Amino acid sequence: MRIMTRRVAGLDAVGWDGKARAEVVEVFDALAPEWHTRSSPQRTAVVLDAFERGLGGNTVDNHVAIEVGSGIGSYSALIANRFDTVLSVDVSAEMVRHAPAGPTYQVLADSGLLPISDRSADAVIAINAFLFPHEVARVLRVGGTLIWVNSSGEETPIHLSTEDVVTVLPFPVDGRESRAGAGTWCVLRRTG
């Protein structure tokens, strides 16, 4: 997953393709039935901290959020508390099938080709999920926010440092990063 994370982000020469997608889907389809065992109050606290300290009291422009790599929706309800409309996108049919019906739209799709129009998102939220920098650039409006969370910090299989995230994004940002327990997060506002 480390290698794939860097490939997807454009930090490795080999990128994302159909073969990579098939491999990833196979892995996560198999993990879907037991994915709920990975939830914990500590992991939830990392996401809440990113929202509370990263977004702060900013609720004015929190209309449309895209949750990429949403899995079984462990954090979807938390996201729905902050945004009016949330698309929870996952490429694994089994993950989507195991997600309980909730307050977000669950979409089976590839985050590398999001089924939404240009600059239509106020936020893109990636919790332990791959970062497709150019697709984020396409869908996130200027002034919108990328929320990047690694529940187990540097030990998270799908992990990038804030420095790597900022490096691969093809647009300028400002924002903040922090730690919460074992987790790490950064909340980056698109400035141009």
Ligand SMILES: C[S@@+](CC[C@H](N)C(=O)[O-])C[C@H]1O[C@@H](n2cnc3c(N)ncnc32)[C@H](O)[C@@H]1O
């Ligand atoms: C490590 S899990 C994280 C799930 C959830 N965010 C969580 O923290 O519990 C990564 C998720 O990303 C999904 N995923 C992987 N590649 C994807 C892609 N290209 N597009 C959408 N989802 C993808 C996987 O199917 C899996 O559900």
